[in-house]
Amino acid sequence: MSLVQRAYPSLPKLFGFAKRSFKSLRFPGEPLDPSSSPILSYGIHVFHAPDAVGIVAKLSDCIASKGGNILGASVFVPENKHVFYSRSEFIFDPIKWPRSEMDEDFHKLLTTYSAMRSVVRVPDHDPKYKICILASKQDHCLVDLLHQWQEGRLPVDITCVISNHDRGPNTHVSHFLERHGIPYHYLQTTNADKREGEILELVQNTDFLVLARYMQILSGDFLKSYGKDVINIHHGLLPSFKGGKPSKQIMFAGF
Template sequence: MPHTNVVLSLSCRDQPGIVAAVSKLLFDAGCNVVEAHQFNDAETHLFFMRMRFAMLKPDASIAALEAAFEPVANEFGITWTMRSLSEKQRVMILVSKFDHCLADLLYRWRTGELAMDVAGIIANHPRETYAHLDLDGIPFHYLPVTKPTKMEQEAQVWELIRAANTDLVVLARYMQVLSDGLCAKLAGRCINIHHSFLPGFKGARPYHQAFERGVKLIGATAHYVTPDLDEGPIIEQDVERISHHNCVEDLVRKGREIERRVLARAITWHIDGRVIVNGTKTVVFKD
């Protein structure tokens, strides 16, 4: 039976009748809702909803359902996406020298934990840097970058992203700041892992900054990339307690563990349609 696992994610101004209208449309189309979440933001007066449903009619199609949904979306001013979870998102991974997040994502992908297709890997270090990783069958692109060549290299990055029909870009400890132009092109579909519990310790060497401040908790943050460095809407965070016994190397080691799990969660929720941007924040409908 086609399209048995479809997700509808939406947001609009909070107003009466949204849930009823959406539910009636799905019922009339022969769909069965299997999971539903909603949130009313009392501060912004916005409404957010995620529905996962099965399309039970043998001749059902997402295209037909999208067309039927358009009048409802227009009536309520809804911003929305609808897609089958069987259609895996194509993810391009950007990485620099530190490869622990890349290694973790590849493991989760190969074992089926991350239901995505790896569109390729873009690195500003040569392939030999990752010789210990299984990159078999994955397009690998080595694009070195210096300050004078940054814009030229970034144009190549964008062309690879575009040519690969990439749905999501992941900065897996990619230690280059994206230009405002590229951030705009990737708005809402580029996730960065920052090795700090934002908004504290932005920019470079955050573990060293944390050590110098004598913090008792370190963390990591996965967020959408925006032109404002490390200011994008936060998707997920986690922390771990440390003490005065820990040196900088301990913080870096513990931080790697946090970074891996935080980034994996953020990607999972994004490709499941569980994350909706709410201004400078996000609404995350966890399962």
């Protein structure tokens, strides 16, 4: 895939601060006395707009002008697509930059650049996203998500798990879900019936879906009816080689 990528390699990654409290982080020029340091919050901003000169500078200035400090940022522009994507992670003082004011500031950027999307999240203060996880027979992706959620690293509410594989009542996953009150729905699928109507009924109140190695292809009609984001966390070779045995498809394609 051809990609023109613009990034900040010198900025620290978020996981570099994973074992440090935000209370221990300081803005440049602030006193060393921890008792006088502000209690900082963590935010994420995602931006999608037509590509234009100066967007990176404006995004950075929007955060810095309110005393925020960028922890990490990724910016990329697909070649010949004339669109711009960015994801910024930052810390800020909520007293100096109230949440409602933050929304207004990022909305100004959306208007300025006629952006298709400008989303800001402050996980400690915003309502949690409601998600549904779809999985098939293999557990590793599903189990990883559940354990991260249990440890508090995924700030979401899991409404249910849907699978085309029956795990039975005495499996590790079944015990985990039962212990945490997460419903498990087994919907056996066939080539003729993917049970998409029933899935839609179960996920109506979710904010997005997560495919944890769900080995079924969701139809265009399903995606249109659902109308929200669907995230595939399992590494794959889609969309060029969708369906069964993608590695074999690549070999036949001459790679």
